[in-house]
Amino acid sequence: MKKHLCLALLFLGLTAPFAAAQEQPTIYTIVPGDTLWGLSQRFLKDPYYWPNVWANNQSVGNPHFIYPGQKVRIYSDRIEVEQAPAAPAPQAPAAQELREEPQAVTFSVNGSEGFLIENGMKPSGNVISLHQNREMAGTDDIVYTDIGRAQGANPGDRYQIFKKIGPVSHPVTNVILGQQVIPLGELQLSELEEKASKAIVTKSFQEISAGSFLLPYQERKLTIPLKSADRDLTGYIVQTQTGNQALAVNDVVFLDLGKAQGMQAGNMLYIVRDVVPDQRYANAKIEKLPVEVVGALVVVATGMNSSTAVIVKSVDTVYRGDRVEMKKSR
Structure with a gap:
């Protein structure tokens, strides 16, 4: 068919x-x-x-x-x-009819998902010290960065604060894809020198320490519309946000597909596994069986060669290393 x-x-x-x-x-x-x-x-x-x-x-x-x-x-x-019929409303005096336009299917993300900082990607700067040589900082605390006027920075500039968790290797090739990072908070520059600045932490999600790196501020809470596939892609779940091996609905994962491969935020992929044929009952050698579909995920952010996704459907446990597919023809 x-x-x-x-x-x-x-x-x-x-x-x-x-x-x-x-x-x-x-x-x-x-x-x-x-x-x-x-x-x-x-x-x-x-x-x-x-x-x-x-x-x-x-x-x-x-x-x-x-x-x-x-x-x-x-x-x-x-x-x-078909559109679901609306429940009958009590009769009321005649009034101008109001129509609510249907909303497109969307996903909301809060920015806590993290991502892979790929090899060659450089941060804007780093937190180099905390006020009064503290070990940890939080909201309203003062920190110091290595971003200054030489980098074109100005008082009031905002940055997001991240922490590197560790390198991520591909589950099949063992190639290092980058470093997994998590967001720690946000800061705003207040006073600048040529190559350094004083800043105040405006928001913290986790404790902030010296050595945390900075990227230009972006809105954390986003609404992402679902997008139809415009090409066929195959990749793998290379890492999980929590480090857990067994995954389910709403868990965050990282893929080895990004902008360079044509991946877009809003794309949906299927999580699939190969089925090994039992040759004992076959009259001829069977090379391949249809794949088993165990779930689906939606991409919420893309890097050059990696992406962050959220599992939205699972009929079986999902694991790091599972294959993902996007099919234009379906």
Whole structure:
């Protein structure tokens, strides 16, 4: 069964009238326990398809569940979710009708995810000392940096404070991809010398010490829209935020795919594993079986050759070293 789903969804507004004329859909009513994942597997025999249903149906706010009573139109190559009927409202005096526009599917991140600082990436500066030679600093404390007028800095400039956790090696090639870092807080420069400055910590998430490095301030809380795949990509989960090997929904991971490979914030990838065929029961040698889909994740930030992602779906435990795939054709 041919599936040119991304093209069909992209031009849905143009193709729907023609499709309706050629094929009458089956109408299915959602019952408790139904999921997009399950519907895609049940009716299209394709568990990969559920993110496309989610991304292209604005009435579906939660990626994992739809609501009992909703109706879906099932075609041979796609599933369309009908808008859920609104609950009847008490009668009131006639007034001007207000319409709320449906919102696009988005993800919110708070900036605590961290990232990989890749080889060759240089920080803006470092915290070189704390006020009164303290060991740790927090909100409203004074620190000193090696950023000064020579770097073009000005009083009032803001920076984010990070700490390096350790090197990250690729689980397959063992190549060092970079250093895992976590955010510690934010500071603002107050007084400048030629090659140094005094600053005040305006916000701290963890204790700050000398040696922490600085990057220009960026808004931490972001809303990221889900983006359709525009290419095929294959990579790996190379590290986890917490260091845990076993992962589940909402856990943060790091991938070996970045801007250089065409990865974008908002892209969704599937977490897959190979299935080893049992040759004992085969009449001929089987080289390969369809992969097992164990979950899905969404990229929330990208570096040049790495990215940060959040697991949004899992049907089995996810591990560091698991393979991820993004498919344009699905």
